[in-house]
Amino acid sequence: MFTVDNCLVLSAVLFAIGVFGVIARRNLLVILMSIEVMLNAVNLAFMSFARQHAFEGGNAGQIFVLIVMAVAAAEAAVGLAILLAFFRNRQTADADEANLMKN
Amino acid sequence: MEHLIAEMKPLSPVLIVFTGALAALLAGVFSKKENSYALPYIGITTVAFAFVALLNYWGRGMIWLLQGAIRIDSFGLYISAIILIACLITFLASIGYAKRLGFEHGEYISLLLFASGGMMLLAMSADLVTLFLSLEIMSISIYALAGMARHRQKCNEAALKYFILGAFSTAFLLFGIALIYGATASTKIHAIAQVQGLKPLLVAGLGMLIVGFGFKVGAAPFHVWVPDAYEGAPATVTGFMAVAVKAAGFAALLRVILIAFPGTWAEYWWPVFWAVALLTMFLGNIIAVFQKNVKRMLAYSGIAHTGYILIGLVSLGIAGSEPYIPGMKALMNPIAGGMLFYLLAYTFMTLGAFAVISLAARDEDDLETLDDFSGLSQRKPVVALAMAVFLISMAGVPPFGGFIAKFYVFKGAIDVQGMLLASGVKEYHALALAILGIITSMFSVYYYLRVVWFMYFREPLEDRPSVAPSWGLHFVIFASSVAIVVLGILPSGFFSVASRGAEALVR
Numbered sequence: 198m199f200t201v202d203n204c205l206v207l208s209a210v211l212f213a214i215g216v217f218g219v220i221a222r223r224n225l226l227v228i229l230m231s232i233e234v235m236l237n238a239v240n241l242a243f244m245s246f247a248r249q250h251a252f253e254g255g256n257a258g259q260i261f262v263l264i265v266m267a268v269a270a271a272e273a274a275v276g277l278a279i280l281l282a283f284f285r286n287r288q289t290a291d292a293d294e295a296n297l298m299k300n
Numbered sequence: 301m302e303h304l305i306a307e308m309k310p311l312s313p314v315l316i317v318f319t320g321a322l323a324a325l326l327a328g329v330f331s332k333k334e335n336s337y338a339l340p341y342i343g344i345t346t347v348a349f350a351f352v353a354l355l356n357y358w359g360r361g362m363i364w365l366l367q368g369a370i371r372i373d374s375f376g377l378y379i380s381a382i383i384l385i386a387c388l389i390t391f392l393a394s395i396g397y398a399k400r401l402g403f404e405h406g407e408y409i410s411l412l413l414f415a416s417g418g419m420m421l422l423a424m425s426a427d428l429v430t431l432f433l434s435l436e437i438m439s440i441s442i443y444a445l446a447g448m449a450r451h452r453q454k455c456n457e458a459a460l461k462y463f464i465l466g467a468f469s470t471a472f473l474l475f476g477i478a479l480i481y482g483a484t485a486s487t488k489i490h491a492i493a494q495v496q497g498l499k500p501l502l503v504a505g506l507g508m509l510i511v512g513f514g515f516k517v518g519a520a521p522f523h524v525w526v527p528d529a530y531e532g533a534p535a536t537v538t539g540f541m542a543v544a545v546k547a548a549g550f551a552a553l554l555r556v557i558l559i560a561f562p563g564t565w566a567e568y569w570w571p572v573f574w575a576v577a578l579l580t581m582f583l584g585n586i587i588a589v590f591q592k593n594v595k596r597m598l599a600y601s602g603i604a605h606t607g608y609i610l611i612g613l614v615s616l617g618i619a620g621s622e623p624y625i626p627g628m629k630a631l632m633n634p635i636a637g638g639m640l641f642y643l644l645a646y647t648f649m650t651l652g653a654f655a656v657i658s659l660a661a662r663d664e665d666d667l668e669t670l671d672d673f674s675g676l677s678q679r680k681p682v683v684a685l686a687m688a689v690f691l692i693s694m695a696g697v698p699p700f701g702g703f704i705a706k707f708y709v710f711k712g713a714i715d716v717q718g719m720l721l722a723s724g725v726k727e728y729h730a731l732a733l734a735i736l737g738i739i740t741s742m743f744s745v746y747y748y749l750r751v752v753w754f755m756y757f758r759e760p761l762e763d764r765p766s767v768a769p770s771w772g773l774h775f776v777i778f779a780s781s782v783a784i785v786v787l788g789i790l791p792s793g794f795f796s797v798a799s800r801g802a803e804a805l806v807r
Contacts, residue, residue: 205482212475219468228464235471239478246482257487261429265474268436272467275440279447279463283456292464295457298528298596 204245211238225280225290229273236269310363310372313354313380314420320346321413328406336404340772343391343409347416351384362804368488369427371804376424378640378801379551382647383423386544387416389651389776393536396770397658401534403448411448412540415441419548423555428477428487431552435473435516438548439466442541446533458532465515465525473512479505480560492560503568506561510572513556516549519610520580523603530599531668538595539654542602543647550609550643554636557613558805563620570617573610574729580607581740589747593668597747598653601694604744605646608709611733612639615713616806618720618730625723631715632806637799638708644794645693645701645787652780653690656683659773673751675760684755686781693784695748696741701787706741708795710734 211234218231240262247258284290308315324342331338354377357363363372390412398404418437425431443466447459477487483501484492495502514522530538561569584604591597615635619628657668660676660683677684693700713734720727787794 212471215471216468219464225460225464232464232467232471235468236474239471239474242475242478243481246478246485249482250485253485257429258481261432261477261481261487264429264433268433268440271440272436272470275443276463276467279443279456279459282447282450283460286451286453286456295460297454297457298531 201245201249204241204248208238208241208245211235211241214238223292225283225292228292229276229280232276233269233273236265240265307365310357311365311370313350313357313384314417314424316350316353317346317384317413317417317420320350321410321417324406324409324413326406328410331406336406337395337399339404339406339409340391340395340398343413344388346413347384347388347391351381351388354380354384359800364426368490369430370421370424371426372424373804374801375551375555375640375804376420378798379423379547379643380420382547382643383416383419383544386540386547386647386651387412389647389655389780390536390540392772392776393539393651393655393658395772397534397536397773401449402451403534408445408448411441411445415445415540416544419544419551422548423551425552426489426555428480428489428556431489431556432474432477435552436470438545439470439516442466442537442545445537446529446541448537449534452532454532455534456532458529461525462529462533469512469515469522472508472515476505476508476510476512479508489556489560493562506569507572509556510569510576513549513553514576517546517553517606517609518603519576519606520583520603521576523580523583523606526603527596527599530602531593531596535595535654535658538599539651542598542650542654546602546606547643547647550639554613554639554805558616558620558636563623566617566620570614570621571729573617574614574733577607577610577614577733578736580604580610581737582607585740585743585747589743591747592670594670594673594751595654595657595668597751598650601744601748602650604740605642605694608706608737608741609639609642609646611713611737612636612642612709614733615716615730619716622720622723622725625719625725628716628719629807631712631719633799633802634708635712635716636802636806637795638705638712640798640801641708641791641795642705644798645705645784648780648783648787649690649693649702652686652777652784653694655773655776655780656687656690659683659769659777660687670751670754671761673754674758676755678760683777686777687755688752689781689784691748691751693788695745697745699785699788701784701791704788704791704795706737710737713737 215231215235219228222228243258243262327342358377398408415438418434421434425434443459443463446462447455449455479501481487483499484495518526581604584600584607588597588600612635616632619632622628660680693702696703696706713730717730
């Protein structure tokens with residue numbers, strides 16, 4: 198069941214779900230969560246590949262996962278702060294309301 | 301421990317910048333509010349020290365650090381120098397301006413330094429792990445900087461859009477890195493090039509990398525965040541974003557593409573960049589014509605400049621995919637040097653123009669619409685003259701730096717075409733791109749000169765009280781316009797430095 202190929206397929210599916218979420222959903226918090234889903238899909242891909250390359254690639258894949266997790270946390274912190282500043286000024290978390298600037 | 305310190309010595313420019321960032325953060329926390337005017341000077345001192353440390357390593361060949369995670373070479377140092385110049389100009393321009401917009405805090409200085417440090421590391425990274433990490437140090441700092449004036453609605457919006465699209469593109473870049481790791485079992489950029497044969501995973505990974513980097517440098521069709529982020533962010537931050545993020549993004553793009561996917565691999569990526577460059581030049585220049593807001597117009601012009609720099613990458617790709625044509629290899633270094641020269645000229649023109657926008661403001665808002673520029677030559681004749689120099693240089697009119705930069709890029713494409721024709725290959729992609737580039741840059745003359753026309757031939761609108769100018773902004777505008785003129789009149793010295801910078805990538 199948990200073969201490397203299956204994990205890779207799952208990772209691709211998760212990534213696609215994340216992309217769909219960012220494009221289709223309008224709530225900024227949901228968009229933020231979709232981005233996290235994309236990053237976790239990447240983590241899954243790294244883990245699967247690290248398993249596949251266990252004898253040749255060293256542990257670069259596993260290290261990468263740890264770094265991605267740390268960076269994702271930092272990114273989420275800054276992202277939520279930006280979202281909060283937006284919400285305070287506009288009282289909304291709808292992406293379509295961010296429309297002050299136009300061509 | 302001593303061994304580690306000795307090994308880290310060549311990294312001192314980056315470490316100095318990070319130390320300065322921490323110092324600025326602490327100074328911001330512990331200093332009183334009335335002393336906050338001193339904060340930019342911490343940044344200026346840091347940049348000066350880092351620059352000295354950087355010059356120390358110029359011309360010493362390649363230095364590998366941390367088991368091959370970082371390679372300090374002429375290319376990384378050249379890009380780092382551009383980033384430090386951009387950072388210095390931003391600090392000088394921020395004196396006074398940051399106070400007016402209410403973000404004269406330690407964080408502002410600190411974030412600018414963190415972003416610069418990340419960019420320098422990005423230009424030096426030889427491993428995809430380091431590349432990703434430094435890219436994020438840069439990006440996260442810039443997201444926060446874009447939203448620095450947090451009480452302004454436009455500023456919130458700019459930060460929000462930049463953040464969402466930036467994080468989205470990072471995920472693509474990361475998935476690309478994962479696929480490349482899957483195909484090659486390595487994250488080292490130099491090791492990827494050793495892998496023989498065409499693996500579907502590797503091609504997919506390359507494609508996703510191109511998407512990710514395309515976002516960062518603002519190439520069409522991944523440019524949608526650029527106009528909004530540039531318009532909404534404070535003018536000094538916009539200038540820094542436009543210049544330094546682009547330089548760092550191009551540094552990473554060039555290093556990954558040219559080192560990990562060299563030679564005949566170029567057949568797969570140059571057609572993609574050909575289409576991207578064409579679309580970027582046309583979209584940027586045509587939409588810029590319809591902009592009433594000068595910051596937004598400069599955003600689209602920045603997109604167009606990305607397109608021109610990409611012409612260089614396409615020429616390198618075409619030259620690289622025909623390695624058997626005699627003389628083709630010798631063309632590659634000048635082309636890459638031309639791209640690096642372009643980045644340098646672009647730095648001064650753009651930062652100068654954004655400095656004028658923040659200087660010439662009449663009230664608390666930035667000087668933004670075209671109408672606000674009417675009669676600037678009567679209110680501030682010297683500033684208007686400098687702005688005219690920046691804009692005319694961007695349009696690519698001699699004798700300014702922008703003209704020489706465009707000349708090198710177009711000349712590279714035409715040289716490659718000439719070499720192809722001389723050896724009997726009848727394909728005209730390089731020539732077509734050069735000609736279309738020249739045509740689009742003729743459109744651009746219209747919208748740049750329109751601002752000049754407003755400045756010189758329109759009466760000023762009703763008088764609003766003018767803002768007290770700071771010496772920093774005056775100095776920036778003066779120094780940038782001098783630099784643009786010098787780059788235009790005596791380019792050969794700077795071009796040879798740029799070519800040496802390019803030697804680390806293509807000989």
